[in-house]
Amino acid sequence: MEVTTTEFKRCDVVKASxxxxxxxxxxxxxxxxxIVEAGRYKIVFDMSEVxxxxxxxxxxxxxxxKKCKRYKRGEVVLVNVQENIRESLDxxxxxxxxxxxxxITAAVGSF
Amino acid sequence: METVxxxxxxxxxxxxxxxxxxxxxxxxxxxxxxxxxxxxxxxxCANIIDHAYGGEGKGEMECTVIPGNEGLTxxxxxxxxxxxxxxxxxxxxxxxxxxxxPRGVGVYLMRKMMDEVRYxxxxxxxxxxxxxxxxxx
Numbered sequence: 536m537e538v539t540t541t542e543f544k545r546c547d548v549v550k551a552s553x554x555x556x557x558x559x560x561x562x563x564x565x566x567x568x569x570i571v572e573a574g575r576y577k578i579v580f581d582m583s584e585v586x587x588x589x590x591x592x593x594x595x596x597x598x599x600x601k602k603c604k605r606y607k608r609g610e611v612v613l614v615n616v617q618e619n620i621r622e623s624l625d626x627x628x629x630x631x632x633x634x635x636x637x638x639i640t641a642a643v644g645s646f
Numbered sequence: 647m648e649t650v651x652x653x654x655x656x657x658x659x660x661x662x663x664x665x666x667x668x669x670x671x672x673x674x675x676x677x678x679x680x681x682x683x684x685x686x687x688x689x690x691c692a693n694i695i696d697h698a699y700g701g702e703g704k705g706e707m708e709c710t711v712i713p714g715n716e717g718l719t720x721x722x723x724x725x726x727x728x729x730x731x732x733x734x735x736x737x738x739x740x741x742x743x744x745x746x747x748p749r750g751v752g753v754y755l756m757r758k759m760m761d762e763v764r765y766x767x768x769x770x771x772x773x774x775x776x777x778x779x780x781x782x783x
Binding site for chain 1: 655656657659660663677678681682684685688689692695696737739740743744746748751752754755758759
């Protein structure tokens, strides 16, 4: 898995590729935490190149969502979630914790 | 039928995933079912490392795949302490964000993803988890 972060005026875009599982989720966690620790709470997570995500990955996202939404200071939104991932996310009811977009411009524009 | 033993480390997870995906394809499962098998096996292996072994590098995870006419059977064996996923209660879902807790989601997902989940434990053999995914006709 690769993770990149790009800082924009309105928000930060985090993009990962490949598998997010118990072995790689800590790297995603690190990327999200460093944004939150810098006092930035509006995050777009671009999942267009993520082809697998286990529950460990979702916990990282849920944890970041809790931190960002606190005091209504921001939130994590998801872009281009692949169908298989989205179905498993919905199956455990976690899909409801995130706004999802089909293109990055709309996601960035939501802030 | 084929059996491969993987080190009980998180870096083994993609390799286990590839191994079961190949067998699922051979068994004639569709893409959605192949993803379901990969996800269920990934959650099961993460639980073996976290709960049966209590950490990485403590033992092996043995994975057997049996492609059949009806679908795919995956058998996971470890030598760790007893961990019966059937004893893990369903997580509380559809609760407010602040209240959601990680416990039990992986096991719940594994049950939902597969058509059958069976568990056995023997003091000599450790944990045995048998997963079955039916082929859509």
